[in-house]
Each structure stands twice: as structure tokens, then as C-alpha cells.
Amino acid sequence: MTAALREAPTVAHTRILAMGAARGENVVPNDDIVGPIDSSDEWIRQRTGMITRVRANKETTAITLATEAAREAVAKAGIDPAEIGAVLIATISNPKQTPSAAAIVADAIGATPAAAYDLNAACAGYCYGIAQADALIRAGAAKYAVVVGAEKLSDIIDPTDRSISFLLADGAGAAVVGPSDVPGVSATQWGSDGSKAALVGMNATLTEFRDGEHEWPTLRQEGPSVYRWAVTDMVKVARKTLEEAGIEPADLAAFVPHQANGRIIDEFAKQLGLPESVVIARDIETTGNTSAGSIPLATHRLLEEHPELSGGLSLQIGFGAGLVYAAQVVVLP
Numbered sequence: 303m304t305a306a307l308r309e310a311p312t313v314a315h316t317r318i319l320a321m322g323a324a325r326g327e328n329v330v331p332n333d334d335i336v337g338p339i340d341s342s343d344e345w346i347r348q349r350t351g352m353i354t355r356v357r358a359n360k361e362t363t364a365i366t367l368a369t370e371a372a373r374e375a376v377a378k379a380g381i382d383p384a385e386i387g388a389v390l391i392a393t394i395s396n397p398k399q400t401p402s403a404a405a406i407v408a409d410a411i412g413a414t415p416a417a418a419y420d421l422n423a424a425c426a427g428y429c430y431g432i433a434q435a436d437a438l439i440r441a442g443a444a445k446y447a448v449v450v451g452a453e454k455l456s457d458i459i460d461p462t463d464r465s466i467s468f469l470l471a472d473g474a475g476a477a478v479v480g481p482s483d484v485p486g487v488s489a490t491q492w493g494s495d496g497s498k499a500a501l502v503g504m505n506a507t508l509t510e511f512r513d514g515e516h517e518w519p520t521l522r523q524e525g526p527s528v529y530r531w532a533v534t535d536m537v538k539v540a541r542k543t544l545e546e547a548g549i550e551p552a553d554l555a556a557f558v559p560h561q562a563n564g565r566i567i568d569e570f571a572k573q574l575g576l577p578e579s580v581v582i583a584r585d586i587e588t589t590g591n592t593s594a595g596s597i598p599l600a601t602h603r604l605l606e607e608h609p610e611l612s613g614g615l616s617l618q619i620g621f622g623a624g625l626v627y628a629a630q631v632v633v634l635p
């Protein structure tokens with residue numbers, strides 16, 4: 303007879319214990335980037351709500367930013383790094399494909415020998431990471447997990463590209479997830495639609511670059527199509543997330559959508575019928591779009607500017623290249 307396997311110890315609930323953030327060192331105003339795209343400060347402010355974006359120095363990498371953000375989150379959580387069982391880094395801009403950024407960051411924060419891996423879910427990456435951390439901890443695969451969204455997108459932009467480059471920025475946001483007596487992360491609503499892969503992504507492969515068939519690959523998007531997808535399909539996902547969490551818009555303390563465009567954020571707020579009491583993240587205005595970094599960076603900032611939000615409910619939704627999306631309601635640390 304086959305021996306019965308021992309049941310793994312599980313926990314019922316998880317929550318975010320603390321967060322950390324690191325932004326690119328340089329503040330880049332619209333006027334500094336409008337020349338090569340024949341745009342203007344006024345156009346960018348009107349169409350996107352952006353005033354500046356943050357971009358990192360040459361020697362700063364997605365790994366540097368991730369390490370700084372993760373260190374802050376772990377210190378604030380007050381946990382022993384040796385108790386971290388998993389380090390997950392969501393990124394699309396680590397220029398070295400292997401080893402993973404996560405393994406290097408795990409070592410840098412003293413989380414060895416935690417399981418460590420990167421995940422590529424573009425602007426939904428952080429919410430994918432939170433979904434995984436929640437599941438791993440509940441399943442007993444880790445006691446604590448560190449989730450980081452980290453990007454140095456300025457390495458994959460083309461200053462002459464009008465479609466997306468002017469929106470993009472560098473930064474990392476981190477969360478420590480751990481066991482909880484009460485639910486602190488709701489059921490994640492996530493998914494993908496690869497039939498729309500051509501709407502956002504890199505404009506060439508590394509092998510095409512190697513073979514001289516294309517210049518250095520950079521990001522592109524079909525802006526209006528992505529915009530329509532966000533304000534129709536993604537609003538439905540946000541609504542379903544609230545329903546599945548068993549709450550109403552008025553129960554939220556904060557709303558932190560992916561920081562892609564101020565107009566998309568306004569449209570979400572209107573369609574969801576968010577009352578005035580809900581604080582809405584608008585980090586896009588000065589930080590820009592940091593893809594996987596955007597939701598944790600925006601949340602970290604909200605908690606600094608509005609400490610009273612601590613313990614309140616936040617709806618977060620990430621969406622982008624894939625296309626992919628993920629959303630959940632979390633209790634703010």
C-alpha cells in the first residue's frame with residue numbers, strides 16, 4: 303500500500319504587513335521630452351494628467367530599485383528576513399534574463415534560501431504577485447512572502463515614439479505578505495487575452511537586434527485600443543472584484559488602479575460610482591507609468607500622505623501587455 307503523504311500545514315488568511323518604495327532619482331518634466339515627439343506640455347497634461355515622470359540614473363537598475371523597496375517593506379514589517387519563504391519580482395525590464403532579479407534581491411535582503419522567481423505580467427505583475435503570495439502562504443509553501451513590482455522602463459523606450467515612451471518611468475514598490483487572523487486579501491479576479499498581444503509590447507526581439515535586423519527593442523502600444531479595453535472590460539473586472547469580495551464601493555477607503563493615464567482613472571471612478579470618501583491614487587501625475595511598480599508605489603504614497611487609510615480597504619487593479627489583468631481588494635497595512 304502507498305504511504306499516505308503528511309498534510310501540509312495551512313493558514314486561513316493573509317494580509318499585507320508593510321510596504322516599501324524606491325523611485326528613479328531624476329524628475330523629468332514634460333517639456334524635457336516633447337521635442338522628439340512633436341508634442342507639448344499641455345497635450346500631455348490634458349490627455350494623461352502627467353506633469354513629470356521619474357527616471358533612474360544609468361547605473362541604477364530594476365534590481366537596485368527592487369532591493370531598496372523590499373528592504374524598506376521588510377524593515378517596516380518587523381520580521382526576521384530568514385522567515386521569508388518566497389520572493390517574487392514582477393518585472394518586464396530586467397535586461398539580464400537569467401539569473402532572476404528575485405534570487406539576487408532575496409540574497410541582498412537576507413532572505414536566503416527563500417524560493418525566488420520573477421514573473422512577467424507587465425502592468426498587472428504586482429497584483430499577480432499578491433495573488434500568488436496569498437495562495438502560497440495559505441497553502442503552507444511560505445510563512446512570509448515579499449512581492450515587488452520593479453521596472454527600469456527608461457532602458458526600453460524610444461524618445462521618438464509617440465505611442466507610450468513619454469508615459470514611462472522607473473521605480474519599484476514592495477509588499478510583505480504574511481499570515482492573518484482575518485481576510486486581508488480578497489479573491490483575485492485575473493485573466494489574459496493573448497489574441498490582443500499585438501496591442502502593447504516590445505517592437506522587436508533580441509535576436510532581431512543581434513542580427514542587425516532591428517534597432518534596440520522598445521515598447522509600443524496602440525493607445526486608443528488599450529484605452530477602450532481599460533474603460534470597458536477592466537471596469538467590469540473591477541466591479542466583479544468588489545462583488546466577489548462582498549463589498550460596496552462605499553466600503554472602500556482607497557482605489558489604486560494601474561497608473562497608466564489620469565483619464566482612465568477618472569473614468570473608472572465615474573463608472574464604479576466611487577463616493578467622495580474614497581481616496582484615489584494619482585501617482586501618475588508626478589511618477590509616471592512604472593508598469594509593475596505603479597500600484598505598490600501609488601499605494602505606498604497614499605499611506606504616507608493619508609496615514610488614516612491604514613487598516614482600510616483598497617481596490618487595486620493592474621492591466622497591460624499580454625493582454626493580462628488582475629485585481630483584488632486588500633486591507634491596507
Ligand SMILES: CC(C)(COP(=O)(O)OP(=O)(O)OC[C@H]1O[C@@H](n2cnc3c(N)ncnc32)[C@H](O)[C@@H]1OP(=O)(O)O)[C@@H](O)C(=O)NCCC(=O)NCCS
Nearest residue numbers: 340341345349350425464465525526528529532562563622
Ligand atoms: C497613449 C494615449 C495617452 C494617447 O491618447 P489618445 O487621446 O488616445 O490619443 P490618440 O492616439 O487618439 O491621438 C489623438 C491626437 O493626438 C495626436 N497624438 C498622439 N500621440 C501624441 C503625443 N504623444 N503628443 C502629441 N500628440 C499626440 C494624434 O496624432 C491625434 O491627432 P489628430 O487628432 O490630429 O489625429 C492614450 O491612448 C492612452 O493612455 N492609452 C492607454 C494607455 C494604457 O492604459 N496603457 C496600459 C498599458 S501600460
